Amino acid sequence: MTAKYLSVAEYNLLPNVKEYLSKELKNCIGGKWQSAVSGETFEKKDPATNEVVAHASKSGIADVDMAVTAARRAFDNSPWKKITGAERQDILLRFADLIDKNREELCQIECLDLGRPATDPGHCMMGINFAKYYAGLATKISGETLTPMTLLPHVDQVFSYTLRQPVGVVAAVIPWNAPMPMFVSKVAPAIATGCTMVIKPASDTPLIAGRLMELLQEAGVPDGVVNLIQGPGGVAGSRLVSDPRINKITFTGSTEVGKSIAKAAMENLTRISLELGGKSPSIIFDDADMKSAPFEASLCVFMNCGQICVAGSRLFIQKKRFDEVVSAIQHRAETMKIGPGMDPENEMGPLINASQKAKVLQYMQKGIDSGARLVTGGKGIDRPGNFVKPTIFVDVDKKAAIYREEIFGPVLIATPFNDLEDLITEANDTNYGLAANIWTKDLNNAIKTAAAVNAGMITINGATLPPDPNLPFGGFKQSGIGRENGKSAIDYHTEVKTVSIVM
Numbered sequence: 001m002t003a004k005y006l007s008v009a010e011y012n013l014l015p016n017v018k019e020y021l022s023k024e025l026k027n028c029i030g031g032k033w034q035s036a037v038s039g040e041t042f043e044k045k046d047p048a049t050n051e052v053v054a055h056a057s058k059s060g061i062a063d064v065d066m067a068v069t070a071a072r073r074a075f076d077n078s079p080w081k082k083i084t085g086a087e088r089q090d091i092l093l094r095f096a097d098l099i100d101k102n103r104e105e106l107c108q109i110e111c112l113d114l115g116r117p118a119t120d121p122g123h124c125m126m127g128i129n130f131a132k133y134y135a136g137l138a139t140k141i142s143g144e145t146l147t148p149m150t151l152l153p154h155v156d157q158v159f160s161y162t163l164r165q166p167v168g169v170v171a172a173v174i175p176w177n178a179p180m181p182m183f184v185s186k187v188a189p190a191i192a193t194g195c196t197m198v199i200k201p202a203s204d205t206p207l208i209a210g211r212l213m214e215l216l217q218e219a220g221v222p223d224g225v226v227n228l229i230q231g232p233g234g235v236a237g238s239r240l241v242s243d244p245r246i247n248k249i250t251f252t253g254s255t256e257v258g259k260s261i262a263k264a265a266m267e268n269l270t271r272i273s274l275e276l277g278g279k280s281p282s283i284i285f286d287d288a289d290m291k292s293a294p295f296e297a298s299l300c301v302f303m304n305c306g307q308i309c310v311a312g313s314r315l316f317i318q319k320k321r322f323d324e325v326v327s328a329i330q331h332r333a334e335t336m337k338i339g340p341g342m343d344p345e346n347e348m349g350p351l352i353n354a355s356q357k358a359k360v361l362q363y364m365q366k367g368i369d370s371g372a373r374l375v376t377g378g379k380g381i382d383r384p385g386n387f388v389k390p391t392i393f394v395d396v397d398k399k400a401a402i403y404r405e406e407i408f409g410p411v412l413i414a415t416p417f418n419d420l421e422d423l424i425t426e427a428n429d430t431n432y433g434l435a436a437n438i439w440t441k442d443l444n445n446a447i448k449t450a451a452a453v454n455a456g457m458i459t460i461n462g463a464t465l466p467p468d469p470n471l472p473f474g475g476f477k478q479s480g481i482g483r484e485n486g487k488s489a490i491d492y493h494t495e496v497k498t499v500s501i502v503m
């Protein structure tokens with residue numbers, strides 16, 4: 001008997017989602033929705049079935065250039081410059097409300113984009129929070145008053161102050177693994193600070209970006225302030241980040257592409273922040289709460305089918321509890337409900353596309369070939385779509401690719417450790433430094449470990465927290481440059497001007 005799998009036609013899609021998918025996903029340039037100049041489009045496939053669900057404009061150089069021109073014009077010569085912080089705040093608050101009102105629809109669209117469960121409102125909540133947080137900051141951007149240290153002999157007094165002015169046109173290039181919160185977290189600080197921007201979503205996830213752009217327009221973003229470009233990274237993305245008219249680049253994606261973007265940015269000395277990949281350690285000490293720690297550690301690597309930059313993909317377990325923790329996570333891996341995000345029963349969805357599935361399967365095979373012991377998983381799931389089994393390896397050689405490289409799939413490497421010293425050396429033995437998770441009941445131990453692990457975000461006694469607008473986000477080493485979110489995003493989107501009045 002052959003199993004029956006849901007097809008896209010059988011999804012319980014809302015009527016407006018169906019209608020949205022039936023139209024070309026166009027670029028939005030200067031407030032106008034338009035196809036690529038070439039007229040070309042590319043296919044968007046549902047990750048759970050690999051059926052084509054929509055077509056998006058395949059932007060080329062001419063489209064990107066038009067978008068930058070529109071953003072430049074909106075920054076240099078339009079009423080946007082005179083808009084107050086309070087008005088920018090209102091736009092962002094209306095945007096937050098619109099995300100809230102359209103939650104169900106947005107969750108369905110993001111599920112078709114990425115494959116994550118459509119009933120999980122987490123990404124919508126993040127989007128709402130980012131919009132509200134930066135709405136609040138839009139009215140709180142200010143400089144300082146300062147007293148210079150020296151006075152020239154003929155001068156009585158100098159009064160100095162700093163102005164924080166919008167940096168100008170921002171280019172945002174974003175990945176596919178969290179397309180809704182990523183879009184909002186890039187757009188919100190740019191609007192809050194009075195910048196204009198061009199945003200390019202990943203070509204694997206063009207759906208949600210188009211709908212969020214429509215909501216931004218409904219929220220009252222003036223034409224040209226936010227411009228959306230759909231299309232391939234190698235053409236549209238690289239043209240965008242090389243344009244000397246761009247004042248600031250914010251990039252989230254792989255370390256490899258991040259490095260190439262950094263080189264392009266340096267050519268024009270464009271300001272840049274980079275949020276890149278990771279190979280983060282999860283650390284379970286002997287005294288951890290064993291009722292929760294293994295489950296939470298499993299979430300850190302199996303959530304979003306492992307497609308999370310902060311994935312705790314290297315799990316270090318103190319020796320005495322090693323077997324117990326591994327078997328608890330094995331049980332979880334073998335009992336998780338896996339299937340399309342449109343079915344509310346499922347806990348884990350598919351990988352984004354067929355080539356990501358092939359890449360993850362290749363890593364699993366490399367792990368087996370390297371002599372590592374496969375505890376569970378290690379293969380794909382024989383059904384339509386890009387599903388793979390949650391996988392655990394132990395006895396892994398420290399030089400093996402699965403130990404060192406970011407896999408971006410549900411693959412966990414578990415390694416025992418003796419003591420803190422031994423652990424820190426191993427946890428830090430990586431080119432990355434994005435996140436870490438620590439489970440222990442000993443407060444001193446937690447504080448010492450958090451201080452010693454080289455990572456930008458550390459969670460103690462819990463699975464990694466989702467990106468929070470008020471918490472700085474970014475990594476050490478090859479996990480990026482700078483910290484996004486929080487108030488530092490305001491610094492990144494503004495230039496400081498020092499003004500001195502000589503009296």
Ligand code: NAD
Nearest residue numbers: 174175176201202233234237238253254257275276277309
């Ligand atoms: P990617 O680097 O392949 O693509 C990211 C974006 O860059 C896409 O929009 C893509 O079209 C564009 N792009 C590709 N080549 C380009 C080029 N030459 N010039 C300009 N733009 C180009 O990454 P991905 O596969 O979409 O996402 C997964 C990666 O993102 C993982 O490495 C993950 O760790 C990382 N990530 C990091 C964070 C973080 O905050 N640190 C968050 C999410 C994802």
